[in-house]
Amino acid sequence: MSVPFLDMRSMNEEVRDDLDRLWAEALDGSSFIGGSSVDQFETAWAAYCGTRHAVGVANGTDAIELTLAALGIGLGDEVIVPANTFVATAAAVARVGAQPVFVDVDPATLLITGAAVLAGVTERTAAVIPVHLYGQPVDMASIRAVADRAAIAVVEDAAQAHGARWDGAMVGGLGDAACFSFYPGKNLGALGDGGAVVTDDTALAVKIRQLANHGRGADRHVHDVIGRNSRLDAMQAGFLHAKLGRLDAWNEARRTAASRYDELLAPHVELTDQRTEADSVYHLYVIRTESRDALQAALGSQGIASGLHYPIPCHHLPPYLDPSRPVLPVAEDAARRILSLPMSPHITDEQIERVAQAVKVHVQGQKAIA
Numbered sequence: 001m002s003v004p005f006l007d008m009r010s011m012n013e014e015v016r017d018d019l020d021r022l023w024a025e026a027l028d029g030s031s032f033i034g035g036s037s038v039d040q041f042e043t044a045w046a047a048y049c050g051t052r053h054a055v056g057v058a059n060g061t062d063a064i065e066l067t068l069a070a071l072g073i074g075l076g077d078e079v080i081v082p083a084n085t086f087v088a089t090a091a092a093v094a095r096v097g098a099q100p101v102f103v104d105v106d107p108a109t110l111l112i113t114g115a116a117v118l119a120g121v122t123e124r125t126a127a128v129i130p131v132h133l134y135g136q137p138v139d140m141a142s143i144r145a146v147a148d149r150a151a152i153a154v155v156e157d158a159a160q161a162h163g164a165r166w167d168g169a170m171v172g173g174l175g176d177a178a179c180f181s182f183y184p185g186k187n188l189g190a191l192g193d194g195g196a197v198v199t200d201d202t203a204l205a206v207k208i209r210q211l212a213n214h215g216r217g218a219d220r221h222v223h224d225v226i227g228r229n230s231r232l233d234a235m236q237a238g239f240l241h242a243k244l245g246r247l248d249a250w251n252e253a254r255r256t257a258a259s260r261y262d263e264l265l266a267p268h269v270e271l272t273d274q275r276t277e278a279d280s281v282y283h284l285y286v287i288r289t290e291s292r293d294a295l296q297a298a299l300g301s302q303g304i305a306s307g308l309h310y311p312i313p314c315h316h317l318p319p320y321l322d323p324s325r326p327v328l329p330v331a332e333d334a335a336r337r338i339l340s341l342p343m344s345p346h347i348t349d350e351q352i353e354r355v356a357q358a359v360k361v362h363v364q365g366q367k368a369i370a
């Protein structure tokens with residue numbers, strides 16, 4: 001019995017009839033870009049996030065880049081980013097011409113903290129991007145407090161946290177804007193690329209939509225600004241709308257799987273702590289252990305898939321090397337020891353037990369050698 005990293009097929013099977021129907025409708029209607037299916041999904045996604053607006057874009061990286069651009073952030077500005085994140089967070093900052101400033105993460109949660117942001121603020125800082133990594137929301141109260149004092153924007157990177165809550169409040173409405181990816185493997189995934197920005201700020205939403213659609217203004221032939229093309233496909237919007245109805249149940253199934261892993265693994269490896277205010281959606285289930293590479297190989301030889309999120313912290317990636325060579329000890333240590341175990345809404349108890357048993361046997365074997 002092999003254990004896949006993510007069982008995407010079972011998720012899509014649950015909505016198969018809807019997906020087949022939507023595909024047929026799209027073909028019949030010949031409407032592939034924009035139109036009512038995009039409008040309806042945007043309305044539904046904004047309602048789900050509890051924000052006034054949602055703007056569909058081509059992917060999660062564009063969502064961040066377009067938001068920063070619409071906020072007027074660019075050359076000469078600094079944007080604070082956690083060192084432990086997917087590279088896209090940093091790339092979006094660099095793409096608008098701003099400087100990503102990497103800060104360390106909390107050793108218990110591996111997330112950015114208000115204290116780290118405070119330490120990273122300079123007079124050039126224009127924004128901070130808290131990343132709700134692995135599905136766990138960042139302590140947004142602490143981030144907001146620092147950001148308000150420093151008068152900088154807060155752009156949530158919620159690409160891994162669809163439906164997560166901090167202190168009861170849904171991610172997406174906790175900053176000036178929030179950016180989502182609908183890459184197929186995310187908690188809410190399209191059947192291709194997709195993304196969205198949500199915000200309560202009407203002017204910002206209008207600006208992002210304009211930048212993402214060739215700089216088009218209210219009159220479609222008047223291109224007031226230099227725009228680009230970053231739109232959410234009509235078909236992807238339809239697929240996402242169909243899957244949105246399952247998101248809460250899928251997230252709940254992930255939480256159940258995570259707590260079963262917690263029980264079985266706590267004696268053997270270091271778990272990723274969850275803050276009491278955090279209601280995680282467990283995009284990933286991440287443990288830390290010495291001999292991580294050997295553990296990953298041992299799991300692989302037993303047909304158990306696993307992943308690394310992320311083995312090289314951003315400030316050590318070639319385009320982002322900082323000449324001042326900052327040492328960010330928590331992110332650097334985590335990069336060496338983290339391992340993401342199989343996690344899906346449809347993972348079975350039997351699969352979880354098999355993974356946990358394999359981890360336990362490996363860790364005990366390592367101890368015996370030591």
Ligand SMILES: *Cc1c(COP(=O)(O)O)cnc(C)c1O
Nearest residue numbers: 059060061086088089159181183
């Ligand atoms: C997936 C992801 C992104 C980028 O999303 P794409 O849709 O792949 O462009 C950005 N940030 C984080 C944390 C992600 O996990």
